[in-house]
Amino acid sequence: MNAVTRSIAYIVLAPILGGLLAGLDRIITARMQGRYGPPVLQPFYDVLKLFEKENLMVNRFHGYYLVCYLAFLIASGALFFFGEDLLMVIFVFILADIFLVVAAYSTNSPYSFIGATRELLQMLAAEPMLLISAVSLYMVTGSFEVAGIAGSGKILILYLPGVFLGLVYVLTIKLRKSPFDLSTSHHAHQELVKGLTTEFAGPSLALVEIAHWYETVLLLGIVYLFFSFNPAVGVAAALLTYFAEILIDNTNARFKWQLTLKSAWLATVALGGVNLIVMYFIFVR
Amino acid sequence: MFHYDGSSCNGCDIEVLACLTPMYDIERFGVINTGNPKHSDILLITGFVNTQNAEVVKSLYRQMPDPKVVIAVGICAATGNFFRECYNALGGVNTVIPVDVYVPGCAARPEAIIDGVIRAAGMLEEKRNMLKDRK
Numbered sequence: 487m488n489a490v491t492r493s494i495a496y497i498v499l500a501p502i503l504g505g506l507l508a509g510l511d512r513i514i515t516a517r518m519q520g521r522y523g524p525p526v527l528q529p530f531y532d533v534l535k536l537f538e539k540e541n542l543m544v545n546r547f548h549g550y551y552l553v554c555y556l557a558f559l560i561a562s563g564a565l566f567f568f569g570e571d572l573l574m575v576i577f578v579f580i581l582a583d584i585f586l587v588v589a590a591y592s593t594n595s596p597y598s599f600i601g602a603t604r605e606l607l608q609m610l611a612a613e614p615m616l617l618i619s620a621v622s623l624y625m626v627t628g629s630f631e632v633a634g635i636a637g638s639g640k641i642l643i644l645y646l647p648g649v650f651l652g653l654v655y656v657l658t659i660k661l662r663k664s665p666f667d668l669s670t671s672h673h674a675h676q677e678l679v680k681g682l683t684t685e686f687a688g689p690s691l692a693l694v695e696i697a698h699w700y701e702t703v704l705l706l707g708i709v710y711l712f713f714s715f716n717p718a719v720g721v722a723a724a725l726l727t728y729f730a731e732i733l734i735d736n737t738n739a740r741f742k743w744q745l746t747l748k749s750a751w752l753a754t755v756a757l758g759g760v761n762l763i764v765m766y767f768i769f770v771r
Numbered sequence: 772m773f774h775y776d777g778s779s780c781n782g783c784d785i786e787v788l789a790c791l792t793p794m795y796d797i798e799r800f801g802v803i804n805t806g807n808p809k810h811s812d813i814l815l816i817t818g819f820v821n822t823q824n825a826e827v828v829k830s831l832y833r834q835m836p837d838p839k840v841v842i843a844v845g846i847c848a849a850t851g852n853f854f855r856e857c858y859n860a861l862g863g864v865n866t867v868i869p870v871d872v873y874v875p876g877c878a879a880r881p882e883a884i885i886d887g888v889i890r891a892a893g894m895l896e897e898k899r900n901m902l903k904d905r906k
């Protein structure tokens with residue numbers, strides 16, 4: 487499969503895959519709680535329903551911000567599957583998130599305000615680790631290009647176990663899973679109403695939902711990179727990681743933001759940083 | 772779905788919460804109890820309306836995007852029950868907003884509530900089509 491078809495496949499298939507993952511997530515979550523759970527296709531029903539609803543616009547802008555959020559998220563995923571520079575992918579990814587925060591701020595509701603502030607904190611907690619992953623992947627493979635990393639044939643997880651664990655740690659933040667679902671969460675009935683997404687109704691909310699599906703697939707794509715020496719192992723590892731995230735989600739209560747920030751940075755330094763230094767001595771010296 | 776407790780004896784609320792438990796698990800129909808009117812299609816109200824909460828009920832109803840349906844759970848929400856003579860009581864939920872589904876019972880059984888929610892979801896479909904026709 488060449489680069490162009492891969493990115494087109496991402497744009498078309500990622501929402502389907504992400505939606506299915508979300509549906510499985512809901513069923514597995516329900517089973518873990520001893521419930522029966524919704525049908526697998528429920529996330530799709532929800533989004534289709536949201537598109538048929540009235541779009542309550544709080545102001546003229548927030549719809550556009552959310553479209554930008556989705557567009558940049560798709561762009562960063564497409565760059566990733568095109569085999570482009572991993573740093574570029576991460577920066578576009580961050581930019582997309584910023585649009586979500588701006589959209590939440592623009593609504594002027596206290597709930598989304600706190601949600602947006604917390605999202606910024608979460609980004610602060612998670613981004614250093616993402617960058618360290620990119621840098622350490624570069625150290626081992628000598629390339630920032632996703633294509634180069636995936637094509638290196640090295641068993642990257644053996645070189646970068648610490649970085650991988652650190653990445654899984656912040657993945658919990660990025661996937662909005664408990665204990666780090668501070669800004670908004672998938673679970674019903676939370677404090678802060680719905681945080682970030684409180685003021686988005688109907689189609690706007692659907693955009694956020696779809697963007698989250700794209701996001702999930704992109705992040706699992708980054709997980710895949712660590713196991714890219716063998717595609718089957720890579721896919722299995724990505725799915726296993728997602729399952730681990732669901733498990734963590736269901737067995738942990740939410741952290742306060744202070745603890746989130748501290749623990750995420752601690753994980754970044756202890757797991758990512760140390761691993762990076764070791765790699766430095768092996769590859770650069 | 773969004774649950775608002777007007778003035779009830781809490782009996783119906785507990786039955787509503789029972790619907791979320793593993794025993795009844797209303798999420799098997801894809802229904803989630805959110806705390807946000809802007810994300811919900813169904814407004815589920817227990818208890819009667821009094822002078823204090825009438826404005827709240829109206830405001831919640833206004834905040835929900837169309838199409839939307841309202842369920843009145845329990846006799847209090849339907850008519851005011853034995854509270855209707857109270858000095859502060861206005862009556863059932865239908866004194867302030869239109870109600871689509873009434874779930875009888877004092878307290879309403881979880882099975883009946885779930886049945887009401889499923890009916891409400893059906894009405895949602897109808898209302899959606901009506902909105903489309905009007906356009």
Ligand code: SF4
Pocket residue numbers: 778779780781782783784817818844845846847848852876877878879
């Ligand atoms: S209908 Fe009965 S159980 Fe329900 S709130 Fe009223 S008094 Fe309580």
